[in-house]
Amino acid sequence: RKEGYDHYMLKEIHEQPHALERTLQGRLDAEAGTPTLDFPPGAFADAERVHLVGCGTSNYAAEYGATLLRRWGVEAQALLASEYTGAAPRVDGDTLVVAVTQSGETADTLSALRFAAERGARTLAVTNVVGSTAARECDDAMFIRAGPEIGVAASKTFSSQVASLVLLAATLVRDGEGAPGEEVRDTLRALADLPDQVATVLDGTTARSVAERYAGRESYFFIGRGLAYPVAMEGALKFKEISYEHAEGFPAGELKHGPLALVTEHTPVIAVFAGRHDEKTLNNVQEVQARGAPVIAVAGERADAVRRQADETLAVPDTHPNLAGLLANVQLQLVAYHVSKLLDRAIDKPRNLAKSVTVE
Numbered sequence: 001r002k003e004g005y006d007h008y009m010l011k012e013i014h015e016q017p018h019a020l021e022r023t024l025q026g027r028l029d030a031e032a033g034t035p036t037l038d039f040p041p042g043a044f045a046d047a048e049r050v051h052l053v054g055c056g057t058s059n060y061a062a063e064y065g066a067t068l069l070r071r072w073g074v075e076a077q078a079l080l081a082s083e084y085t086g087a088a089p090r091v092d093g094d095t096l097v098v099a100v101t102q103s104g105e106t107a108d109t110l111s112a113l114r115f116a117a118e119r120g121a122r123t124l125a126v127t128n129v130v131g132s133t134a135a136r137e138c139d140d141a142m143f144i145r146a147g148p149e150i151g152v153a154a155s156k157t158f159s160s161q162v163a164s165l166v167l168l169a170a171t172l173v174r175d176g177e178g179a180p181g182e183e184v185r186d187t188l189r190a191l192a193d194l195p196d197q198v199a200t201v202l203d204g205t206t207a208r209s210v211a212e213r214y215a216g217r218e219s220y221f222f223i224g225r226g227l228a229y230p231v232a233m234e235g236a237l238k239f240k241e242i243s244y245e246h247a248e249g250f251p252a253g254e255l256k257h258g259p260l261a262l263v264t265e266h267t268p269v270i271a272v273f274a275g276r277h278d279e280k281t282l283n284n285v286q287e288v289q290a291r292g293a294p295v296i297a298v299a300g301e302r303a304d305a306v307r308r309q310a311d312e313t314l315a316v317p318d319t320h321p322n323l324a325g326l327l328a329n330v331q332l333q334l335v336a337y338h339v340s341k342l343l344d345r346a347i348d349k350p351r352n353l354a355k356s357v358t359v360e
């Protein structure tokens with residue numbers, strides 16, 4: 001049931017505050033800024049390195065988690081499940097392999113898992129589906145509790161995956177060598193406010209008018225750095241999937257190494273700011289504006305320099321820079337949704353795509 005929404009995807013976008021509340025329920029001591037997942041202290045003490053494997057949107061959630069883990073001093077890498085065996089990663093009994101998969105049934109992810117398990121790795125599924133193959137085959141499972149997602153394009157499951165990975169990252173830091181620093185605690189304290197902040201984004205968004213202004217252009221580029229980079233990639237994937245318009249995501253600094261050749265006044269650039277590395281991303285914004293491209297920034301309310309430079313700004317409430325990308329992503333979901341609606345696309349069931357991909 002769409003409960004008054006035109007599409008399941010829009011309903012699921014609006015379910016995110018509630019989905020995130022469920023994801024976090026009982027798993028976080030907000031005052032202390034510590035995770036309270038069901039893993040006893042020391043549960044991950046043997047993990048010397050972490051591989052996060054997944055496909056598509058789940059790969060971008062994995063990339064977010066891996067970047068955060070590295071910031072917090074844990075050796076971690078996100079690897080595309082479909083390339084995992086070919087990439088010949090070092091995987092053994094000291095490796096924790098985290099399968100990020102909302103369905104728990106993606107064939108590429110399951111074969112990466114099996115490859116890792118054969119080499120003695122410990123495996124953990126981060127999934128939305130209790131009883132899924134990934135949940136059953138892994139040594140451990142952490143359920144993201146986003147609730148059923150009907151729209152083929154992942155929306156609330158991405159947010160709940162990232163929130164779950166933030167909790168997991170803090171748990172791995174707890175079990176690692178150094179004591180968790182203030183940054184970890186501050187991030188977890190801020191995480192508790194995320195559901196309400198997502199609701200604020202949903203209430204105040206101007207994504208629809210941005211969509212009206214820019215729908216039907218030649219191409220769309222999405223850029224970001226650090227934790228905003230996987231969010232830009234996810235924004236571009238969502239956009240192309242449901243609008244059928246050409247969209248690409250890039251690390252902001254890479255534009256000038258080639259893709260800039262494609263930038264013209266017909267190619268809007270959506271720049272994601274997460275409150276860290278913003279000055280460098282602003283340089284990249286100026287580079288594309290000099291080629292005539294309009295820039296739509298997604299940034300925190302207090303990012304005045306960004307607002308002054310960009311042609312449009314979609315604002316999000318201020319939060320810890322480690323979480324700002326999650327709020328920005330909600331704006332990107334809405335831009336993709338409204339452009340697709342204006343173009344009259346089959347938003348809940350885009351052509352050629354399936355909700356879970358069970359062939360390699």
Ligand code: F6R
Nearest residue numbers: 056057058101102103106153154
């Ligand atoms: C994009 C999307 C896909 C999935 C990918 C992995 O909106 O939904 O890219 O993220 O097929 O699916 P799961 O997470 O079920 O393994």
